[in-house]
Amino acid sequence: MGVVPGAPAVSDPAEVARAIRAGDRRAMARAITKLESTRDEDYAAGQAILEEMIEDAGNAIRVGITGPPGVGKSTFIEALGLHLVEQGKRVAVLAVDPSSPVTGGSILGDKTRMERLTVRPEAFIRPSPSSGSLGGVAHRTREAMLLCEAAGYDVVLIETVGIGQSEVTVASMVDFFLVLLLPSGGDELQGIKKGVIELADALVVNKADGPMEQTAHRTRVDYASALDLIRSANDEWRPVALAASALNEEGIAPVWNTILEHHALCVANGAFEQRRRDQAKDWMWKLVDEGIVREFRERPGMAARIAEQEASVAAQKTTPAAAARLLLDAFRAR
Numbered sequence: 155m156g157v158v159p160g161a162p163a164v165s166d167p168a169e170v171a172r173a174i175r176a177g178d179r180r181a182m183a184r185a186i187t188k189l190e191s192t193r194d195e196d197y198a199a200g201q202a203i204l205e206e207m208i209e210d211a212g213n214a215i216r217v218g219i220t221g222p223p224g225v226g227k228s229t230f231i232e233a234l235g236l237h238l239v240e241q242g243k244r245v246a247v248l249a250v251d252p253s254s255p256v257t258g259g260s261i262l263g264d265k266t267r268m269e270r271l272t273v274r275p276e277a278f279i280r281p282s283p284s285s286g287s288l289g290g291v292a293h294r295t296r297e298a299m300l301l302c303e304a305a306g307y308d309v310v311l312i313e314t315v316g317i318g319q320s321e322v323t324v325a326s327m328v329d330f331f332l333v334l335l336l337p338s339g340g341d342e343l344q345g346i347k348k349g350v351i352e353l354a355d356a357l358v359v360n361k362a363d364g365p366m367e368q369t370a371h372r373t374r375v376d377y378a379s380a381l382d383l384i385r386s387a388n389d390e391w392r393p394v395a396l397a398a399s400a401l402n403e404e405g406i407a408p409v410w411n412t413i414l415e416h417h418a419l420c421v422a423n424g425a426f427e428q429r430r431r432d433q434a435k436d437w438m439w440k441l442v443d444e445g446i447v448r449e450f451r452e453r454p455g456m457a458a459r460i461a462e463q464e465a466s467v468a469a470q471k472t473t474p475a476a477a478a479r480l481l482l483d484a485f486r487a488r
Contacts, residue, residue: 167199171206174305179278182305186280189294189301204297207304212430214246214303215417218324220314220350221334226360227313228267230334230400235271237406238309246302247271247279248295249313278307296327296437325353327433329426330413335359335377337370352384356394356412363399370397390423391416450485459484 173181188200221227228249235245247268271277280298295312302310314324325331333354351357357377362370378395394412398405420426450456463477 165199167202167206170203171304174203174207174301175210177275177306182278182301183280185301186294186298189297200294200297204301204304208300210304210306211300212303214307214310215330215413216299216310216312216328217413218312218314218321218328218331219334220321220324220332221360222336225334225336226400227334230358230360230398231311231313232268232271233400233403233406234409235268235277235311236274237403237410239271239274239276241410243276243308244306245271245277246299246305246307246310247277247313248298248302248310249279249281250295278302278305299327321350321353326436329420329429330355330416332409332413333357335373337361337366337373351380354393355391355416356396356409357381358405358409359395359397360400362397362405363402367399370399373397390425391419450481453485453488455488456481456485 170181170185174185185200185203188196189204191197191200219227219231231247231249235247238245268279272279299310299312312324312328314321321331321333331353333350333356335357337359357374359370359374359377362374374395374397381393381395384393396405396409396412398409400406417426420429451460459481463472463481466472467474467477
């Protein structure tokens with residue numbers, strides 16, 4: 155049962171779930187909006203919809219994609235998405251936008267940059283504001299990912315803004331982590347953090363076209379050599395370095411084939427299921443920790459005590475450990 159375009163949102167979670175399963179992208183977008191909401195009643199409504207669908211989740215290949223500004227992430231994701239659609243896949247793109255430091259609003263530029271992919275009925279593109287959450291990863295990206303899987307999307311692509319801790323956070327929720335790089339020479343290879351390289355299942359040097367084509371292929375060779383010196387998190391998988399031109403849609407098929415090869419290996423050796431289980435448990439405890447912190451801060455009388463201890467710590471009148479102990483004692487006493 156679908157939802158008539160322009161109709162009011164259906165309040166019954168089972169009805170919304172049926173609409174999403176029937177391919178109603180507007181119902182899907184509304185459900186994700188509720189999951190991302192900071193209003194408790196909206197978030198609860200989103201969770202109710204997800205609960206209706208959770209048993210259908212888990213069948214997609216989850217791919218995280220990061221890279222420095224200007225590397226062409228949106229162009230690459232659109233090229234990969236179009237390739238997958240042509241392969242008969244349904245593709246969801248969760249593009250985490252940087253939020254404005256002034257208004258907190260999302261730039262929401264990815265949907266306009268992926269014009270060809272946006273109009274394909276097999277694709278769903280969701281830009282989400284990061285709202286200041288850790289590393290620029292939208293707070294509810296995991297729930298949105300599960301909803302996309304339950305809706306029947308075969309591949310979920312998660313784009314990170316590529317700053318700070320965001321790469322670690324995205325890598326912790328996907329099956330395959332891909333790092334896009336710019337063509338560069340020699341000493342410039344030191345510009346990317348070693349930690350990001352260690353997280354990567356594949357490096358892709360983008361923009362291998364025009365006057366930068368030869369440089370891109372040389373860069374790929376240099377990174378391939380660098381990968382030989384880094385120990386992979388998966389003993390049976392050796393990260394690879396590839397070159398591609400998202401603009402010309404060249405080299406996209408080998409990237410997807412690499413992802414499929416990695417997926418098949420992890421399924422065969424049991425790493426896939428183990429990683430999924432570990433990710434689910436880690437996320438549960440993150441939510442528990444988050445709930446405890448929220449309750450701590452919202453407990454009556456705690457706001458004043460927190461402000462008092464913060465001022466004491468800032469003025470070096472007490473140690474952070476002593477202040478934390480006083481706050482915890484006050485919390486337990488109530």
